[in-house]
Amino acid sequence: MHVRSSAVLVTGLVIATLLSACGGSGDEEVPSAGPSTVRLLAHDSFVVSEDLVAQLLDDTGVTLEIVSGSDAGTMVAGAVLAAGNPTADVMFGVDNTLVSRALEADVFKPYTSPELDWVLPALRDDTSAGMVTPIDYGDVCINVADSVLADAGVPAPTTLDDLVDPTYRDMLVVEDPGTSSPGLAFMLATIARYGDGWQEYWAALRDNGVSVAASWTDAYFGEFAGGGDGDRALVVSYATSPPAEIVYAEDPKPEAPSTSSMTDGCYRQVEYAGVLAGAANPTGAQQVIDWLLSESVQADVPLSMFVFPAREGTPLPQVFTDFAGSVDDALQLPPDEVAANLSTWLTDWGTVMGR
Amino acid sequence: MSAPRLAIGGLSLGYDGEVFLRGIDLTVDAGEIVAILGPSGSGKSTLLSTIAGVVPEVEGTITVDGRDVTHAPIHERGVGLIFQEPLLFPHLDVGRNVAYGLRRHGVGRTEAGRRSVELLTWLGLPGYESGRINELSGGQAQRVALARALAPRPAVLGLDEPFSALDTELRQRLAVEVAAMIRESGVAALHVTHDPREAETVADRVIELSALGH
Amino acid sequence: MSSTPVWLRWTWVVPAAFLTVFLVYPLVVLVATVTSGAGVSLIDPLLAPTIWQVTALATVQALVSTALAVVVGLPLANVVSRYRFRGRAVAQALVTVPFVLPTVVVALAFRSLLGSGVPQGFVLVVLAHAYVNLAVVARIVGAQWAQHSGDYESVARTLGASRWRAFVDVTLPSLRSAIASSAAVVFVFSFTSLGIVLLLGDPTTRTLESQILRQTSVLLDFPGAAATALVQLVIVTAVLLGGAVAARRSPARRLQPVGLRPLPSRLGARTAVLLTAIAAFVIVLAPVAALVAASLRGGSGWTLSWWASLGSIDAGTTRLGSPLQAVLTSLGYAGLTAAVAAVIGGLAAIAVIAPGRARAVGLLALVPLGVSAATLGLGILLAFGRPPWDLRATGLLIPIAHSLVAVPLVVAVVAPGLRSTDTRLMSVASTLGAHATRAFWTAYGPVLRVVIVGSAALAGAVSLGEFGAATFLGRAAGPTVPVQIVRLLGRPGEQSLGVAAALAVVLVLLTLVLVLIVDRLGATPSTRRSGTA
Numbered sequence A: 001m002h003v004r005s006s007a008v009l010v011t012g013l014v015i016a017t018l019l020s021a022c023g024g025s026g027d028e029e030v031p032s033a034g035p036s037t038v039r040l041l042a043h044d045s046f047v048v049s050e051d052l053v054a055q056l057l058d059d060t061g062v063t064l065e066i067v068s069g070s071d072a073g074t075m076v077a078g079a080v081l082a083a084g085n086p087t088a089d090v091m092f093g094v095d096n097t098l099v100s101r102a103l104e105a106d107v108f109k110p111y112t113s114p115e116l117d118w119v120l121p122a123l124r125d126d127t128s129a130g131m132v133t134p135i136d137y138g139d140v141c142i143n144v145a146d147s148v149l150a151d152a153g154v155p156a157p158t159t160l161d162d163l164v165d166p167t168y169r170d171m172l173v174v175e176d177p178g179t180s181s182p183g184l185a186f187m188l189a190t191i192a193r194y195g196d197g198w199q200e201y202w203a204a205l206r207d208n209g210v211s212v213a214a215s216w217t218d219a220y221f222g223e224f225a226g227g228g229d230g231d232r233a234l235v236v237s238y239a240t241s242p243p244a245e246i247v248y249a250e251d252p253k254p255e256a257p258s259t260s261s262m263t264d265g266c267y268r269q270v271e272y273a274g275v276l277a278g279a280a281n282p283t284g285a286q287q288v289i290d291w292l293l294s295e296s297v298q299a300d301v302p303l304s305m306f307v308f309p310a311r312e313g314t315p316l317p318q319v320f321t322d323f324a325g326s327v328d329d330a331l332q333l334p335p336d337e338v339a340a341n342l343s344t345w346l347t348d349w350g351t352v353m354g355r
Numbered sequence B: 001m002s003a004p005r006l007a008i009g010g011l012s013l014g015y016d017g018e019v020f021l022r023g024i025d026l027t028v029d030a031g032e033i034v035a036i037l038g039p040s041g042s043g044k045s046t047l048l049s050t051i052a053g054v055v056p057e058v059e060g061t062i063t064v065d066g067r068d069v070t071h072a073p074i075h076e077r078g079v080g081l082i083f084q085e086p087l088l089f090p091h092l093d094v095g096r097n098v099a100y101g102l103r104r105h106g107v108g109r110t111e112a113g114r115r116s117v118e119l120l121t122w123l124g125l126p127g128y129e130s131g132r133i134n135e136l137s138g139g140q141a142q143r144v145a146l147a148r149a150l151a152p153r154p155a156v157l158g159l160d161e162p163f164s165a166l167d168t169e170l171r172q173r174l175a176v177e178v179a180a181m182i183r184e185s186g187v188a189a190l191h192v193t194h195d196p197r198e199a200e201t202v203a204d205r206v207i208e209l210s211a212l213g214h
Numbered sequence C: 001m002s003s004t005p006v007w008l009r010w011t012w013v014v015p016a017a018f019l020t021v022f023l024v025y026p027l028v029v030l031v032a033t034v035t036s037g038a039g040v041s042l043i044d045p046l047l048a049p050t051i052w053q054v055t056a057l058a059t060v061q062a063l064v065s066t067a068l069a070v071v072v073g074l075p076l077a078n079v080v081s082r083y084r085f086r087g088r089a090v091a092q093a094l095v096t097v098p099f100v101l102p103t104v105v106v107a108l109a110f111r112s113l114l115g116s117g118v119p120q121g122f123v124l125v126v127l128a129h130a131y132v133n134l135a136v137v138a139r140i141v142g143a144q145w146a147q148h149s150g151d152y153e154s155v156a157r158t159l160g161a162s163r164w165r166a167f168v169d170v171t172l173p174s175l176r177s178a179i180a181s182s183a184a185v186v187f188v189f190s191f192t193s194l195g196i197v198l199l200l201g202d203p204t205t206r207t208l209e210s211q212i213l214r215q216t217s218v219l220l221d222f223p224g225a226a227a228t229a230l231v232q233l234v235i236v237t238a239v240l241l242g243g244a245v246a247a248r249r250s251p252a253r254r255l256q257p258v259g260l261r262p263l264p265s266r267l268g269a270r271t272a273v274l275l276t277a278i279a280a281f282v283i284v285l286a287p288v289a290a291l292v293a294a295s296l297r298g299g300s301g302w303t304l305s306w307w308a309s310l311g312s313i314d315a316g317t318t319r320l321g322s323p324l325q326a327v328l329t330s331l332g333y334a335g336l337t338a339a340v341a342a343v344i345g346g347l348a349a350i351a352v353i354a355p356g357r358a359r360a361v362g363l364l365a366l367v368p369l370g371v372s373a374a375t376l377g378l379g380i381l382l383a384f385g386r387p388p389w390d391l392r393a394t395g396l397l398i399p400i401a402h403s404l405v406a407v408p409l410v411v412a413v414v415a416p417g418l419r420s421t422d423t424r425l426m427s428v429a430s431t432l433g434a435h436a437t438r439a440f441w442t443a444y445g446p447v448l449r450v451v452i453v454g455s456a457a458l459a460g461a462v463s464l465g466e467f468g469a470a471t472f473l474g475r476a477a478g479p480t481v482p483v484q485i486v487r488l489l490g491r492p493g494e495q496s497l498g499v500a501a502a503l504a505v506v507l508v509l510l511t512l513v514l515v516l517i518v519d520r521l522g523a524t525p526s527t528r529r530s531g532t533a
Helices: A002-023 A050-060 A072-081 A099-104 A114-118 A146-152 A160-164 A181-207 A216-223 A241-247 A282-292 A295-305 A318-323 A335-353 B044-052 B094-104 B109-122 B138-150 B168-185 B196-202 C006-010 C013-034 C043-047 C049-082 C088-100 C103-114 C122-145 C151-158 C163-174 C176-191 C195-200 C208-218 C222-249 C267-296 C305-311 C323-353 C358-364 C373-384 C397-419 C423-431 C436-465 C468-473 C481-488 C494-522
Strands: A036-042 A062-068 A090-095 A133-145 A172-175 A211-213 A234-238 A259-261 A267-276 B006-015 B018-028 B033-037 B061-064 B079-082 B156-160 B188-193 B205-208
Touching (some): A036 A282, A050 A062, A050 A282, A062 A282, A072 A099, A072 C013, A072 C208, A072 C222, A072 C373, A090 A099, A090 A282, A099 A335, A114 A282, A133 A282, A133 A295, A172 A181, A172 A216, A181 A335, A211 A216, A216 A234, A216 C103, A234 A241, A241 A318, A267 A282, A335 C208, B006 B044, B018 B044, B018 B188, B033 B168, B033 B196, B044 B079, B044 B188, B044 C151, B079 B138, B079 C151, B094 B138, B109 B138, B138 B168, B168 B196, B188 B196, B196 B205, C013 C222, C013 C323, C013 C373, C049 C088, C049 C122, C049 C176, C049 C208, C049 C222, C049 C267, C088 C122, C088 C436, C088 C494, C103 C122, C103 C267, C103 C481, C122 C176, C122 C195, C122 C267, C122 C436, C151 C163, C163 C176, C176 C222, C208 C222, C208 C373, C222 C373, C267 C305, C267 C494, C305 C323, C305 C494, C323 C397, C323 C436, C323 C481, C323 C494, C373 C468, C397 C468, C436 C481, C436 C494, C481 C494
Parallel strands (some): A036 A062, A036 A090, A172 A211, A172 A234, B033 B188, B033 B205, B156 B188
Antiparallel strands (some): A090 A267, A133 A234, A133 A259, A133 A267, B006 B018, B006 B061
16 A cells, blocks of 8 residues: 555656656746746735736846735735745835734745835835835724714714714624724724723623624725725725725715824735745845835825835825825834734634633 | 127327328227237337327327226226337336336235235246346246236227347247236237238237228 | 456546545645644644534534425425426526525625524524535435436335325335535535635534634644544544445335436426425525626616726736636636546446445545645645746646545535446346447446536536635735635625626526536437427
């Protein structure tokens, strides 16, 4: 039996080798166009204008190949497991809740981009000792369906404290922090705001009729009155959801969105890029990070991904300046504190919410 | 004697909206075997299916033991069927196959078992009751099918080319045996075949299907 | 068994090699990576109560889902695969549609349909699971039922059995192998369900698969995820083996290729058949109708602009190509998957009926159903997503992953049909002097052809609707339709919802067309024939 199964294994390996010989070899040895190809591992939300990819090729000779890594959490999980022999050269989209897990696993190789000098002062030092480079940031905020509240004759809430007020009973829908990235950010916001009292806050939310959806899609389109057929007036979403609502509206576009964001109690998510340790093309990977921080890509970021550019002085589109929530004092937790406590927090949250 | 066990009046044969024979009149007495002769595809099988209620009648009346069963459901007609294939239930043993009809007529399990043993013995298959049906030869299987059909004492038995899947020698021997059993049981039998020799061997009367109606 | 062709003993080699390379090897790589750290224990997570609580919850949920799918699926299988009526082919294809809809789409459709009438939780999850898995029951059982002439039932009826009694006593036992196979598959799908339990569930509907995802992607607790995945694999394998054993014990019934029968002429029976067919249409189409409505509804009333923007939305960015391009991508993958799954799965199914060890391989082909999708995705990524064997550029990884999902289905569909074919047919053929191989084809050929073509359709359909592997192993430039839909639903705005709905409708239509074509190809001359006289 041993002989037989190892024979099967050998057969399999031969087939696999043949397969890889047929198609896979081109990538490393014979870069098809230009002097080098760089593989960029990015989560599903990553998007950039094709012109800019062409410009990258023109300026540096780098051909960009984007490799999809599912959602950010799954992508980082894959990167951690593949640490040292990565599936790409550079990774974009690891955020401040996940970055310390990636650092622990030695996923990255240090790189300090010359473009870093142009990054907003608040983010400039946020590089985990030169391992990662901040590219963009966004704020997870409570979004409000204004007309629904107006019809009910209720003023929009302005602080996290308001949400436990009976005025807003049965009005809020949040996402499960165990299955949703904005849901997790909102939970972290409450921990950052209330410290040890965060569980009491959630108990109060629960008693005030908060609904928990599994995903942002389900919450926003399924339960939120401002997104689809739902009847809830408040949802955990992004500060940039109102401008996105305009951009992705039917023509002719409405003059103003039907939703707005509450600017208190927002949690700031920073997205980083980093050169992967063991990358086949580390030089090209560095060039891609420089490119991600370049003026033109940074200017493209708001309308492509609905996040704010990290580069200081990048002009924002008008729909952003008009309608995106402008958050002055976003909440944040240190990444290593998040990494150390996340499992416990999620369990505690589940206990409080009966989930 | 008394009234015929099976009486058919003005019956039309049809399938899927198409009528191919009208105005069939026919009576069969107790213990009598009537052979219906006709080429394949002429509607012989449909005649049996119609009498049994498997194919709903187009028009006419069917009377069994003086009771009008024209609109009765299949299981309340007292008409049994034997097909070319024995169609024994593969998940039941021989005895349970034979006992099936008895159980459906409210006979208790023990009693049904006892009677099926009797029937099997009578048909020359003593001790076969706990055998598996896939261990039977073709002739044995068809005999079990006969035992199963006769067990609940139907008034009428339709036999649809029952021996055509068997080889010639066995076919003739079985035909004679079965005919004797049928007469003894007192059922009114309609035997459908395309083979004139077989019809002559088993039947008291032979009728061409085409002569039955128009 | 002297009449068994020699090659029959070796059919297991191909599926075995395929499974070894693309299933076993990636899992070995993954487990080796996870356990390479110091002090890693797979035992500790197994001692935590959570894993067993979730197992119990998921078992109950999956049992109820399976029962409902079988109870609703049986009448569907009966009507759709046995009776001749106008629109039958479309009805049969329609039943397959729910199976391939991305779960996020099913969830949204259920939500907009049932609204607040059915609260999120156990009931909604069970309804959704039954809805999605109707095709499994209707197709697998239907394939077998279609070969029943109804003679056995007639015999039982003439022996005094009522219609219902004949169904219970005769029909059900003869469908046992198909019911057991399909029930095992539905149980496994419900037990390992992810999307639906996340989107429509509550704490009582957690599954091991949702635990694995949380452990992998949120907590990055790989040993914990590995332990959970192991428990799931063991349970699922046990269920599938149980299903296979139950199916094999099923006695052979004499099967003939029978034509479709006309509708019963008795009014009551005819009405019952037609009502079942109509119910099938309503059940399947109601959520689809909700999608169609969503694809035509804008902020200010009805609109065609979402459909108009199918070819242009997000043009000029790296994100999408266009939704229409995704359709081509998906079709390509579906074609490859159908071919691979039909070959590998068909050979594995033949192995199931072959003597000796080959049968074990056929049963092992069912195992991928139990491997957590997240686990398998990571494993394939580690094994074939980086040097020395980087297969991503070949575009083969997605069809391979889809085939791993589809092959067990194909085996589940093909094997019962083969198993219930009377082996005496083969003996008869060989006593008449047919060469062993020809005897095999005489006995099994017609059945084999029908079920393999049907399986290819099912596999293609699986590929069309699959989301997890496609997002994981794909390249950003070539997303499939489900990936597109999910991406669109991941951002605000009525356009996102509208175009996603339009794309979902396209997916439904694609599936319908695919299944219709394949059904037509797979129909034997006798099933095309109008009827039996």
